[in-house]
Amino acid sequence: MNDATPAPITHVDLQAEYQASGVADILDELDRELIGLSPVKQRIREIAALLIVERARKNLGLSFDPPTLHMSFTGNPGTGKTTLALRMANILHRLGYIRKGHLVSVTRDDLVGQYIGHTAPKTKEVLKRAMGGVLFIDEAYYLYRPDNERDYGQEAIEILLQVMENNREDLVVILAGYSDRMDQFFTSNPGFRSRIAHHIDFPDYANEELLSISENMLARQNYHFAADAKTVMASYIEARRQQPHFANARSIRNALDRARLRQANRLFISAKGPLDAEALSTITAEDIAASRVFSGGIEQKKA
Numbered sequence: 001m002n003d004a005t006p007a008p009i010t011h012v013d014l015q016a017e018y019q020a021s022g023v024a025d026i027l028d029e030l031d032r033e034l035i036g037l038s039p040v041k042q043r044i045r046e047i048a049a050l051l052i053v054e055r056a057r058k059n060l061g062l063s064f065d066p067p068t069l070h071m072s073f074t075g076n077p078g079t080g081k082t083t084l085a086l087r088m089a090n091i092l093h094r095l096g097y098i099r100k101g102h103l104v105s106v107t108r109d110d111l112v113g114q115y116i117g118h119t120a121p122k123t124k125e126v127l128k129r130a131m132g133g134v135l136f137i138d139e140a141y142y143l144y145r146p147d148n149e150r151d152y153g154q155e156a157i158e159i160l161l162q163v164m165e166n167n168r169e170d171l172v173v174i175l176a177g178y179s180d181r182m183d184q185f186f187t188s189n190p191g192f193r194s195r196i197a198h199h200i201d202f203p204d205y206a207n208e209e210l211l212s213i214s215e216n217m218l219a220r221q222n223y224h225f226a227a228d229a230k231t232v233m234a235s236y237i238e239a240r241r242q243q244p245h246f247a248n249a250r251s252i253r254n255a256l257d258r259a260r261l262r263q264a265n266r267l268f269i270s271a272k273g274p275l276d277a278e279a280l281s282t283i284t285a286e287d288i289a290a291s292r293v294f295s296g297g298i299e300q301k302k303a
Contacts, residue, residue, distance in 0.1 A: 012056040022094045023048050030087055034080055035216070036209040043200050044084065044091075051095045068197040069097060069172045070164055072186075074179040075202030078248030081176045082136065084202075089134040092172060099132035099170065106135065108142040111156040119152040123159045131170055140175035141185035161191045205248050210237045214252050218283065223260065228285040240293050255291065262287045 018024055027045060034041070050067065058064040069092065073081040086103050093101025106126055113119035127135065137143070143160075145151040164173050175182065175192065179201060186193040205213065211234050218224055225233060236255065240246060263283055267275060 009059055009061075012059060014052055014056060017052050017056060018048075021052070023052070023091050026087055026090055026094070030084075034083065035212050036205050037080055037084075037202065040080070040084060040200055040202055043198070044088065047088075047198060048091055048095075051092070051097060055095060066097070066169050068168060068195065070168075070196050071172070071174045071198040071200060072182060072196045073174055073176040073200050073202060074182045076178065076204055076248060078250030078252075079202035079204065080249065081202055082138070084200075085134060085136045085174050085176070088174070089172075092134070097169075098134065098172060102130075102133035104130040104133060104135050105138065107138050108153065108156075111137075111160075112143065112151075112153050114152075116152075119155040120159060123156045127159070127163050127171070131167070134172045134174060136174045136176065139177045141177050141181040144185055144188055146188065157189060157192075161195065164195050207234065207237050207241070210241075210249070210252055213249050214256060217253060217256055223256075223281050223283055226282050226284045229283050229288055232285040232288040236288055236291060236293055243293065255288075255293075256283075258291065259283050259287045262290050 027041075027048065030041060030044070054064070054067055071088070073084065075081060082105065085105070089098070089101050089103045092098045104126065110126055111119070111123045113122050143153040143157055145153055160173065163171065175185075175196070177185070186196075211230070214233055214237075215225065215230070237252070240251060240255065260283070266284075266287065267279065
């Protein structure tokens with residue numbers, strides 16, 4: 001029998017750790033799935049590198065204090081904040097920083113009650129579900145309503161702050177919302193700002209990026225643009241973003257849903273016989289040009 005004590009680890013191959021963790025696959029998938037967002041993707045890669053180095057330091061027996069991982073995602077609607085939160089949960093789980101890797105997405109209504117004694121159990125139930133994973137609070141600034149003295153959001157905030165501090169090794173909280181409103185929220189709630197380690201701003205998509213996003217969205221549903229439809233879609237994007245309630249990729253998804261509706265109606269009314277897969281899968285210029293956006297209208301509020 002060999003009772004020799006295993007030799008202590010003296011070196012760590014960071015690239016090997018990176019590949020073995022599966023994080024490289026997640027980030028590559030992110031590049032394929034999400035168009036644009038270069039500064040956001042770069043920041044996610046930097047955070048992943050930090051976590052790999054911290055894990056390597058722990059394996060070498062160096063002093064190790066688990067990094068604070070709570071985050072703030074700011075930007076306009078439809079810029080990929082929820083998608084990035086899902087990927088971040090996966091990365092943190094692969095690297096061993098959270099037990100489960102699931103994402104619990106909530107808003108104020110899921111945390112704040114309507115009467116005395118209602119908020120604490122609601123908030124604690126959400127936190128219980130999120131433990132071991134990531135809690136994503138969208139439009140987090142609505143938690144704080146200083147103009148309403150009977151509002152119970154402050155109670156939810158106090159519970160969240162306590163759990164964020166005391167359960168850092170078992171829960172990551174991501175706050176999300178418009179940049180200016182989140183700045184005001186952090187000013188009014190300095191306890192949150194001091195617990196947020198990573199502030200990531202999501203830029204709006206450029207027109208050409210939104211056009212590529214529209215093609216990808218159609219492709220995932222086995223549709224495609226006719227040659228002239230792509231040009232009309234580009235014009236639609238330029239016109240739509242000048243109108244109120246534009247929400248980046250979310251507005252594009254809504255526009256394509258309506259284009260498919262028009263396509264289906266057109267085919268149903270005009271078809272004189274059997275249709276092949278090409279006809280059933282093609283969005284034409286007519287399907288896009290019929291949008292009220294081109295006449296100055298908005299097809300759907302806040303779309």
